[in-house]
Amino acid sequence: MIWTSAVTLTNARVVTGEGTAESVRFASRVLAIGDPPRPGDAVVDVRGSFVLPGLVNAHDHLELNHYGRIKFRDRYGNASEWIGDMRPRLADDAAIRKAGSHPLSDRLFVGALKNVLSGVTTVAHHNPFYSELRRDMPLRVLRKYGWAHSFLLQDRAAGARGERGGDVQRRFRSTPASAPFFVHVAEGVDAAASGELERLESLGCLAPNTVLVHGVGIDAGGWRRVASARAGAVWCPASNMFLFGRTIDPSRTETNVAIGTDSRLTGSRDLLEELCVAYETSSVPPAHLLAMVTVDAAATIRQPQLGRVAVGAPADLLVIPGVAAEPGQALVATARRDVELVTIGGRPIVAHPGLAGIFNGRRTRSRPIHVDGAPKVADAALARRIDDCSIVEPGVAAR
Ligand SMILES: [Zn+2]
The missing domain is CATH 2.30.40.10 (Urease, subunit C, domain 1)
Known part of the structure; x- marks a missing residue:
């Protein structure tokens, strides 16, 4: 034997x-x-x-989890307004600049730590697959995926090193049909946000491997079209409630929905807290919420063995x-x-x-x-990495 x-x-x-x-x-x-x-x-x-x-966290930006929650208005109409508020502060706000000055490997590690301590074993990172993600990560980070940030940041910086958000149609076309294509769509409650689904459709980018992140501005007819295209969606209720005071009700769509935390800039502390918000803001039964962070999320990110x-x-x-x-x-x-x-x-x-x-x-x-x-x-290597990290995860001590 x-x-x-x-x-x-x-x-x-x-x-x-x-x-x-x-x-x-x-x-x-x-x-x-x-x-x-x-x-x-x-x-x-x-x-x-x-x-x-x-658990499978279907949406995060791993390098953005140590800034704290940030907004400058009580409610936004769409994500473009929030990005507009953030942009000048990236250069001018001392605390934001300091948080951005940590080594990218440490920033990504804290995002990974956030996830694994809450039971997440696989995360879909939305942004470039940085070379730092190839090593030193205490959980599975999805490697096979395509992404664009959104229609809002096609020609503008979205990644940690100024990488562009990417042309949505070009990025979609360069993603194999066997891999998920993630894009923030209809992140908001105003007409600009609502119009993004039609724009995506008109570009031929609504397909079975398309994964719409947020979709707050999509109406009932839009969700029917998403379902008939067999596209997937990621629900980030805490982030949506924080920015817009509103989120989707997945029990009213036939679409396969996974839950994602988004980053802590707008989202919850971790996926377990996200599940509480999902439970409180919807009529989705707990058994279905469990599926949305396990088997349904694995299907969404095209990793059916997970x-x-x-x-x-x-x-x-x-x-x-x-x-x-x-x-x-x-x-x-x-x-x-x-x-x-x-x-x-x-x-x-x-x-x-x-x-x-x-x-x-x-x-x-x-x-x-x-x-x-x-x-x-904890795994000794993980504890050592917590010790060595230049960023302290609140509530976690390895000494
Ligand atoms: Zn996001």
């Missing part, structure tokens, strides 16, 4: 596409669901907790307390300090001290950290 350093989580409520199972056995991939541990396995009792697929717990799939797992009867209800009640375990490709990233045996089981080194006052055990 080949020694695989497999782990079996027992006494669990493992959420699969076919229902709930009591155990999951994995190495880098899920090996079995519902089977007893095998000789040689590390056995970790999770005491009735839910084992979910690692977002589910299944034999043969990567062991990207999130363990949360079993505080409710249904996993979706438990998820909307979970904050990052409550997260009991995150694994990516079977590698434990952060765990409750009671589950620390998993690091030995998977033969990886660990170190204690604190998250919002709660003691945790």
Whole structure:
């Protein structure tokens, strides 16, 4: 027998596409669901907790998560006005300039840390795939994607090094049909925002691999056209409410909708908080919200092997307390300090001290950290990176 350093989580409520199972056995991939541990396995009792697929955050800008939330008016009509308010401050505002002066690798790391501590194991980063993203990231960052910022920034800087937002039609055409094409569309509540869907259609850019981010200004007829084009959408309720006081109601569209945090410039602290806002601002039931951050989000970003717990799939797992009867209800009640375990490709990233045996089981080194006052055990390399980072993530201490 080949020694695989497999782990079996027992006494669990493992959420699969076919229902709930009591155990999951994995190495880098899920090996079995519902089977007893095998000789040689590390056995970790999770005491009735839910084992979910690692979450998929369908929209973030990883380098923009350490500035704090910023706006200069109570309500905006569309994102163009917010960008117009931000532009002069990028040069003139001392705090904004200072935040932008950190090394890009540190800025991206903080965005990644935000995500992984909240149970996100894959994130869709909207902006260039910077070379820094190829190394040192504690979670999966989607690599195969096309993007344009929006119709607002086609010829203007959108990336950290002044990269252009990109010509929407040209960028769409250069994206293979097998990859998602992300673009901010109809981010606002006025006529300018509402007209963007028609513009996208007239350019031939509404296709099954198109992923519309926001869509706040799209009306019922527009959503029917999005659905018949089989395009996807990303819902960022916290960002929308912050800027416009309004967001979409995904239960009123046939479109496949994933949830994204957007960056903390306008969005929530992390995907778990985003789920709370989604729950409070819509009539979407918790079970559907769970799908929007797992299987539906994986479909949106065209990574169907992710977002589910299944034999043969990567062991990207999130363990949360079993505080409710249904996993979706438990998820909307979970904050990052409550997260009991995150694994990516079977590698434990952060765990409750009671589950620390998993690091030995998977033969990886660990170190204690604190998250919002709660003691945790983290992958040693992650803890070291938190220590070394020039940006402090509020609430996180690795010493
Ligand atoms: Zn965005």
